[in-house]
Amino acid sequence: MIIGLSAGMATIAFAPDDTSRLEKAADKFMLQAEFVAEQTTLTGEVIGLFMRPSQSREGDQWCYRWRRFRNSSWQPVSDFLEDACFAPGMALEMIVEGETYEYDERETTPQPVLIYYPSGEATRLELALFTRFDDDEVQRITVDMMGDVVWENREQELAERENDW
Template identity: 70%
Template sequence: MPQCSHQKGFTLIEIMIVVMIIGLSAGMATLAFAPDDTTELEEAVDKFMLQAEFVSEQTVLTGEVIGLFVEPRAARDGDTWCYQWRRFRNSSWQPVSDFLGDQCLRSTVELELMVEGEPYEYDEREKTPKPVLMFYPSGESTRLEMALFTRFDSDEIERVEVDMMGGIRWLNREQELQQQEREL
C-alpha cells in the first residue's frame, strides 16, 4: 500500500501571524475596557505602542520595511494629527493592512517629534512625504522621540522613544514603575 508523503498543517509563519493578530485584538479589547482614570493622552500612546510593537514584529516576520507617516489634517473641531503605517512594496509605500488604517488623535492633542535627533516639521509642499519612523527586517529602526500633550494643559506630557535597535519605550510608564519600586 503506497504511503502519502504530504503532511497537512500550518507553517510556523502562519501560526505566528495568527498569534499576533489575536494578541493585537486582545490589546484593542483591553483598550476598550480601560479604566476611567486613563487620560486621552494615555489612550493615544497605548494605542500607538500596541501598533508600533506589532509593526516591528511584522517587519521581521515578513521581511518588509514598514514606515510611519504623520500629517496634520483639518477636522470639524480644528486641525488634528493623523498617522498611517505603510509598507514599502513594488517601489512605493502601500497600506499595511485594513486593521492598521489611518489613526487620528483628538484635535486637543498636540504632537512633537524628533526624528534622528532633528525636530520634525510637516511640509505640505513635499510631493512625496517621507516616513518619520521606519522598521527594518533586521529588527533595527530609525530613532524617534515623540511627545504628546493637550493644547490646554501642557503639564501632562506623554513621551515615547524608539531606539535604533527597534526598542519601543513609553518613558512615562517606565518612570512610574521606577518610582513605585523605590517606594517599596
C-alpha cells in the first residue's frame, strides 16, 4: 500500500501542466501590460513598450522592455519591470496602429510599439505569439485605444463555456 501511494504521488508530481509555454508567456505579458496601464494613470507618466529580436545560446528570441518617458528620454520604469524575453523558439507578429510591425536594426532611436498615456489611452497593438515549429497554437493579445488589454484566447474560451451552459 505504501509503495502504491508513493507511486501515485510521484505520478501526480510529474503530471504534465495543462498550461502551455505560450500561455505562460502570454499571461506574464498580459499581467505586465495591465500593471503598466494602471501605473500610467496613477503616476501621470507616459510608459512605452519596446520589442526587439535577440540572439542567445538557445537560439533567436524576442525581448521586450518597458520604459517611461522622463527628461526627454526613455528610461527604465522600475525594478519590478525588468527586461524580459520570450523563450527561444517563440515567434511573434505585431500590428501597431493598423500597420504590420517590422523591426529595423538600423534605426538609431527605436520607437515603442505600445504607449500608455496618463489619460488612460494607449496606442493600438495586436500581438500574436506562437512557436516557429507549431502554428496550431497562437496566443493573441490586443490593446485598444482606451488602454484595455484583452487576451483574445481567454475571452473566446469564456464565451464558449457560457454558450455550453
